């Protein structure tokens with residue numbers, strides 16, 4: 001619970017800075033939106049982890065006349081997205097997507113780059129699958145374990161601890177993608193991660209000291225510049 005509270009706090013604090021730092025998440029939202037099923041209207045849709053609304057914008061465009069329930073565990077993120085789409089009809093809720101109350105069912109459940117913050121992704125996906133109506137589908141994207149390989153390599157070479165979360169894989173993955181993003185340098189990469197609220201480290205992590213951090217940043221700059229790999233997994237469950 002303490003770890004989850006720090007995840008929420010971190011996203012809450014960065015909701016205002018998120019849009020200036022989320023070009024990768026935006027590209028992934030676009031890619032996920034292309035895979036979503038068409039609908040003639042009237043269906044019930046749940047979005048989990050809406051953030052400031054990168055995927056939400058596509059949902060409003062694709063699902064005119066449908067019932068959208070847009071949620072995030074961070075109250076500030078929900079407020080931010082809600083303000084952005086103030087003229088459009090939708091239900092907005094603060095909700096922990098891995099612990100929904102399960103009383104409602106949906107034709108479509110979607111989440112862009114949010115499930116990596118779940119404490120047990122497998123159990124959560126199973127729970128969410130039970131919230132699908134017959135013929136309903138769950139679509140999600142999340143980082144894969146080859147993400148940030150440059151930073152992990154540098155820390156490994158220096159025998160320093162890695163704070164990045166373990167991103168589990170699952171049998172629901174139907175597509176993988178590698179995106180190479182060029183940050184200005186190591187500091188820009190780390191600052192960007194913080195500025196999207198992704199600064200919470202894995203539970204067992206001991207933070208680097210100031211001099212270890214300086215050493216790791218210098219090695220990243222020297223070996224890779226700001227080049228960073230995002231490995232993205234796209235998952236789907238059909239009922």
Ligand SMILES: C[S@@+](CC[C@H](N)C(=O)[O-])C[C@H]1O[C@@H](n2cnc3c(N)ncnc32)[C@H](O)[C@@H]1O
Nearest residue numbers: 011025049050051054073074096097112114117
């Ligand atoms: C990297 S952001 C992605 C936001 C947005 N979907 C996008 O495409 O830009 C991750 C989002 O997941 C939310 N999140 C983290 N843990 C969550 C949970 N347990 N339930 C629901 N949302 C969660 C965060 O608050 C944050 O808004």
